[in-house]
Structures are given as C-alpha cells and as structure tokens.
Amino acid sequence: MNAWQNVDAPCGRVRTYVDGNVIRARGIRYARAQRFAHPVDEPPVDFIDGDEPGPANPQRRRDPNAGMTFDQLGGLPTSEDCLRVSVTTPLSAADHSSSLPVLVWIHGGAYVAGAGDAEIYDPHTLVEEQNIIVVSVTYRLGVLGYLGTGSSEHSNLGLLDQISALRWVQRNVAAFGGDPGNVTIAGQSAGADACAHLMIAEATDDLFHRVILASAPLGLAGGTEPMNWAMAKVAEKIDPESSVDEILAAQEEVHRAALVGGLHAGMCFGVHYGDYPLPAKSETDDAWSRAARRYDVLMTRTEREIAFFAGFVPAFRRLHSRRLTSPMLESLISGITSAVYTRASKEFYDRHRMAGGQGTRLLIVSRGDGSFFDAAHSGDLPLLFPGDVWHDSFLDYGAATAIAGPELRRIWGRFAGTGELPRVLVPGLIDILG
Template sequence: MLNAWRDVDAPCGRVRAYVDGKVIRARGIRYARAQRFSRPVDEPRVDIIDGRHPSPGSPQHRRDPNAGMTFDQLGGLPTSEDCLRVSVTSPANTGDDVSALPVLVWIHGGAYVAGAGDAAIYDPHTLVEEQNIIVVSVTYRLGVLGFLGTGKPEHANLGFLDQISALRWVQRNIAAFGGDPHNVTIAGQSAGADACAHLMIAEATDSLFRRVILASAPLGLAGGTEPMNWAMAKVAEKIDPEASVDDVLAAQDEVHKAALVGGLHAGMCFGVHYGAYPLPAKSDAAAAWSEAARKYDVLMTRTEREIAFFAGFVPAFRRLHDRHLTSPMLESLISGITSAVYTRAAKEFYDRHRMSGGQGTRLLIVSRGDGSFFDAAHSGDLPLLFPGNIWHDSFLDYGQSAQIAGPELRNIWGRFATSGALPRVSVPGLIDILG
C-alpha cells in the first residue's frame, strides 16, 4: 500500500516520498533542465516536489528493434524530452542505526537509444532491502537528442553531461535521504557501463564518486570510427531542430542506417564522443584512465555468451542453433564477437587499471547449464540484480535458479558499494574470478 508518506527536507526542496513495502521511494525528482540540443542546467531549489510519479524515459522506440525484446522494456513508462530526473530508493527500516548509508547510482543501458532509469526491469527494491544501501536511478537523454543533435560538435555528449549533472545532484542532496555523499558508487550495464568507464576520465567529475561497477561494458565499441561518425553527422545535418519528437526519431533511424558503414561499431553508434567536452581526445584516453586508476576501485563483470542476446534475433543464427550439428559453428561465432566487443577491450582496461595502481576484480557470469539459447547472454545478470515479475515474460527469466544466484550476485554488489570489498572467491555455478 502506498499510503504512508515521508517528507524529506532536502536542498532541492521538500520532497514527498512514499513507503512501498520495505523501501521508501522518491521518484521523478528533476535534477536539471535542458533545451533541445543544449547542455543541462542544474535545477535550483523549489518548494515542493511530488515523489509519487516515476521519471519519464527519454523519447525512444517502445521496443528496440535491435534488441528484439519480447516485452516493453519501459514497462509502460511515458516518454518526454523533459526527462532529466532521478529517483531515490532507500531502506524503510534502518532501526537505530543513524549512520549514513552507502549510495549506488544506477545508469541504465540500452545502446544509448533505449531504456530509462525507472523502467520496471531496473526496479532496485530487492537490492536496497537486502543490502541496506540507497539506489539513485538516473534518466538521461538518448539517441539524437542526447549524443548527436544536428551533428555539431557542441551537440555531442549532452546525455553524458546529464549524467554528470545527476551526480552533482547526488552530492548536494543525498545526505537528506540518509545517504553518504562520500561513499558513492556508480554502476551501469552495457551502455551504462560504457558511460561509467568514461565518467572516470571526464572533466568535472572529481569527488563525485569513489567506486565503479562495469557490467558487460562494450568497450570494444567505444569511440566508434571516424567514417561512421562523419556519415552520421552528414545525415543529422538535415534534422530540423524544431521538428516533432516523432520526426526526430524517424531521422534517428536514418542516422542509424548511415552508421552501418561502421560495422560492429554500428551496434552502439550513439554514445560518447572523444575530444568533445568533457572527454579527452581518443589518443589521450588511455593515459587519462591510467592517471585516474588510483582514485577508483573497479568491479568488472561480463556474461559468458554476451552476443547470444543479439544473435537470437538473427534468423540465420537461430537456424544454426536449431540444427544441432552446426551448434559448434554458432558457438564459435558467438564467442568470437563476444571477444571483439566485450572481452579483449575489457581486459585491456582492467590490466591498465591494475598496472596503474588501481584496485579491482573481474568476474564472469557463467552458464547456468539449462541449454537455453540465451543462457549466460548479455543482460542475463539483470534479473538477478533487479528481480521482479516482469522478467517472467522475458527470454532472460532464470526461473527457480534466480532464487539462489540472485542473492549471491546482489551481495557482491552490496558489499562492494558499502566498503569496496572485492570478491576473491568464485561462486560455483554462477561466477568465476578472472583476476
């Protein structure tokens, strides 16, 4: 029952939060405003903020045609360009413990074109309840609206700047919600993990966070290719800045077609741009990560068969899977592309981080052995971290095994966010320690 209210007097204003079972939610809090194709401006204090309603998602296609989800991953959320919002989920019963709680800031994935912080598939209530942490879910601008605009340099990285603005909001306000602004972990999956990695080397992020969780970061796609970026910008030049949202999304589809010259990079053609504020040039990125290594503890995870998530929607791949004699060929293909997109670049990132004095661990989410085509695929860890009924309609549903594997993975995340504890012992049937 959502009938118990708690007012939180924060620097952003008096927030009306509500009790939802064993957690308290304050949703849809505006952290910034932005005109189309403009940088975000931090939101000043207002008198009253109604925290009953979730943040809308950035405008997007309801079902990502590239991911082929079998359910609406927005969970019925509305979309709006006025989407620069955060939602805070905290434990309802903290007992007599008055110490500030660890804070985990969640940055959602979706190839920078899909998803939302308050999507039902990212509901953090179980993680918050079990691990006694606060989760702040961030919604930011996506696609053309967040990362390309009309192709002008000043239109790059707007969604990335949204995320930095949200982190500033956390520093100013989270203490009022019972959180510790000095104990903030940023965490993301897929494109969200890519964003977290780049927040480590962005200007104006010093002291905003101290730990980083990178889940299935597609670092092999980071930065794209110059021909792809040029082709995308040429098409984007034709976008009318005053066009309707539907027309902008239609133009975004045309931009994506132009990006196909980038090969695998077209799979995440929207995203951060090196050499545009607040990121260094690509040639300087490695040195910047080395310099930042001692500032941040890093927990990196990936799944064993990442690309199976995407291959499942390519008819030729499905036919190979259905013909058991060719399964080794399919698995070789999945393994090869997984390595190109996720494994090699992630290991390079991790090795550089450790050699530069940073603390970290790499984990592999292994096959659950049920023979499913989507076994240990990309996003297979999400139902374990954010369990809920919505996953029962998904091809990623772990069934009964989630009741065992889920608490193990959530405990790893919770301990890391709380104290920086890095797992050193594998979990049989779930996690291998890679280093």
C-alpha cells in the same frame, strides 16, 4: 504505496512513499535542458511529490529481440523533459539520520533505449537486502543525447546529464540517509560504457568513488571516425524545430548511415572523444591510468554475451532458427563476444591495475538450464533486479534466481559499501578472472 513522509532536502521538500520494506521518491528533476543544449542544474523548489516515476527519453517502443521478450519501458511515458532521478532507500533509514552507501544506477540500452525508472531496473530487492541507497538516473539518448545536428556542441549531452545527476546526489543524498562520500556508479552495457567514461570526464572530481562495469562493450570504442562522419552528414539535415516523431524518424536514417561501421553500428550513438567533457581518443589511455588510483573497479561480463542478440542480428537469427547451435553458431557467439566485450575489457582492467588501481573481474558463467540464452548479455539483470517482469522473458533464471541472485547482489552490495572486492568464486555462477 500509501504511507508517506516529507524529507527536507536542499532540492526542496520531497514527499517520499513507503513501498513494502523500502521508501521511494521518484521522478525528481535534477536538471532542465533545451533541445540539443547542455543541462542546467535544477534550482531548489518548495515541494516535490515523489509518487510518480520519471518519464523516459523519447524512443522507439519496439522490442529489438524479435518478440522474444518484453517492452523494456513497460508503461512509462516518454518526454524530452526527462532529466529525473529516483531514490530508493531501506525502510530502516526512515528517519534519514543514517549514512548509508549510495549506488547510482545508469541504465543501458545502446544509448537509444531504456530509462532509470523502467520496471526491469527496480532496485527494491537490492536496496532491502544490502542496506544501501540506489539512485536511478534517466538521461537523454540517441540523436537527442549524443549527436544533435552533428556539431561538436551537441555531442555528449547524455554524459553531461549524468554528471548533473551526480552533482544532485552530492547535494541531496545525505537528506535521504545516504553518504555523499561513499558513492558508487554502476551501469550495464551502454550504462557501463558511460561509467567508464565518467572516470575520465572533466568536472567529475569527488562526485563518485567506486565503479561497477557490467558487460561494458568497450570493444566498440575507437576506430569509429568514418561511421561518425557518415552519421554527422545525415544529422546535418535535421531541423532542430522538428517534432519528436520527426526526430526519431531522422534517428533511424542516421542509424542506417552508421552501418558503414560494421559491429560499431550496434552502439553507434554514444560518447564522442575530443568533445567536452572527454579527452581526445589518443589521450584516453593516459587519462584512465591517471584515474586508476582514485577508483576501485568491479568489472563483470557474461560468458556468452552475444547470444542475447540472436533474435535480431540476421546472421544469428538464420542460424538459430535452423537450430545450428553448435559448433557454427557457438563459434560466432564466442568470436564476437571476444571482439566486443572480452579483449577490450581485459585491456582496460590490466591498464587499471598496472597504474595502481584496485579491481576484480567476474565472469557469469551459467544459470544451469541449458537454454540457448544461458549466460547471455543482460542475463545478470534478473539477478540484480528480480521481479515478475522477468517471468515471461527468455532471460528468466527460474528457480536458480533464488540461489544466484542473492550471491550477485551481495557482491555488489559489499563493493558499494566498503570497496570489498570478491576473491572467492561462486560455483556454477561466477568465476574470478583477476
């Protein structure tokens, strides 16, 4: 990236950089936060150099899939001072006089891993093809973002970070050529869970207008009171002045306590109902019903979500290593996929439509190579964010990427641009479920 130009935005003068057919401004601070404290929106500054990606929230750098894939963060540094957004715009918007649709990307990673600027979420192709602006958000994770020392004021900090980032978008995206009145929030896995809860969070009115939920593990919500209690009891022992390494070690201990939650322990860090800005669990159905008419929703999932986790869930790993892929392992994959993803997502969708909301559900069914990891969780990411980083991954779609990728990106781009919901299936890739 050599060519650059300055953008005069409310946040300050931002130096952006040309990268092929897109323009990037990375690592822009949207807020600051003390440890275990609410974020404070960043005031305007004189100058921001958007050349470097923002750091990731501190996290364990290990591959949860038992060596079968890649380091999710690549070369990104980590820091508690991680509240950053990055803006990627089409080169055609270089004069910033346009008013393009905006997609705000909230990454997944079970609320303990990932970053908005991770290479696996590079929006270059999505932006170039669909002529939209993508804003990628990095937020706090794990103990630092959702639990603290177990007190209610330490809950939902990562969600509050995301709301702060959405306020930044409303104030600043027009300067980059985006339309603040046409904002779609999108997330995959834990990021989709976050987007669903942003729909019912306080202080989000008029911050976004459409929602994409990809592989939202909504079946892990609710029924978590014993797990949350066990986690909070361990978290009480955390010294707020501990080093980052000590915090991450304590997070491991908290996670072990969460194992009483069974399947829920798979995403034990996350939103807490009844703590600001979320309603009590008993009120969420009504809250989502009230929100339905305000937001069009596109929901997607993969056919064999749980196959992704075969590398590190002991029961799956034993069966997979013995090559017992059918029928025993397939039955296990189907059952847990239904419990975590399918049933709760169908209930969410049905409630949304019955309350007057518009929406569509998509099922990503195959990449066509007969792989055990075909149509697994995260299998849509290489299609949405293609790049060399996927080539050594078990999620690589290979030659099918050139066919399936543009179709899925087109669906996302049209929905973000106009709210158009897909009604025609894509043979061999997508079934329309609703």
